[in-house]
Amino acid sequence: MAEVRALCALCGSREGADSLYREATIRLGVLMAARGMQLVYGGGAVGLMGVLADAVIAAGGRVVGVIPDFLMQKEVGHRRLSDLLITGSMQDRKTRMFEMSDGFIILPGGLGTLDEAFEIITWKQLGLHDAPIVVLNVGSYWDPLIALIGGVIQGGFANRSAADLVTVVDSPDAVFPALEAAPPAARPVLTSHL
Numbered sequence: 001m002a003e004v005r006a007l008c009a010l011c012g013s014r015e016g017a018d019s020l021y022r023e024a025t026i027r028l029g030v031l032m033a034a035r036g037m038q039l040v041y042g043g044g045a046v047g048l049m050g051v052l053a054d055a056v057i058a059a060g061g062r063v064v065g066v067i068p069d070f071l072m073q074k075e076v077g078h079r080r081l082s083d084l085l086i087t088g089s090m091q092d093r094k095t096r097m098f099e100m101s102d103g104f105i106i107l108p109g110g111l112g113t114l115d116e117a118f119e120i121i122t123w124k125q126l127g128l129h130d131a132p133i134v135v136l137n138v139g140s141y142w143d144p145l146i147a148l149i150g151g152v153i154q155g156g157f158a159n160r161s162a163a164d165l166v167t168v169v170d171s172p173d174a175v176f177p178a179l180e181a182a183p184p185a186a187r188p189v190l191t192s193h194l
């Protein structure tokens, strides 16, 4: 059973094609604030990133953004956060977000979200952390991602228990029970040659 006080959200710098994504993101932010769960995220004011930060702030919650200097203009660094950390690189941003969080939520997003999601999933596979990772599969958006992980296992490139590295839920309300119940990463590490 994991107790998550700071939840790192990985999500799109766009809002996506379906208004369901925005609605679910707002609901998640409201629920986080009600639980006193701090949001750690990429610091932008655009897309689902901005939607989530705004929802947590509007509901009285605490939000820490982490953004690299060069993205301050592009992703419009959010100006109303509890704290905004500016890093020198994308890699530093991910490391700081990782260090400040004890749980991760993957919302709908694009290629940047995929990069961040796979980093955090593979770090868990390597035993570098044991934090819960929840995939919010709203509107079945992440079905291809879940199928891809299944295909990797089927193809013999990952242990069967690699599927347990993430917990998949289809609504914001289901995120919190899933964070609490997430199984610890299997030991020894799932990558066979290590």
Ligand code: AMP
Binding pocket: 011, 012, 013, 014, 042, 044, 047, 071, 075, 090, 094, 109, 110, 111, 112, 113, 114, 115, 116
């Ligand atoms: P996206 O899902 O592409 O809208 O991007 C979501 C977040 O991921 C944004 O804050 C991007 O700056 C970030 N991002 C984009 N590309 C990368 C990358 N290669 N590594 C890490 N983060 C990235």
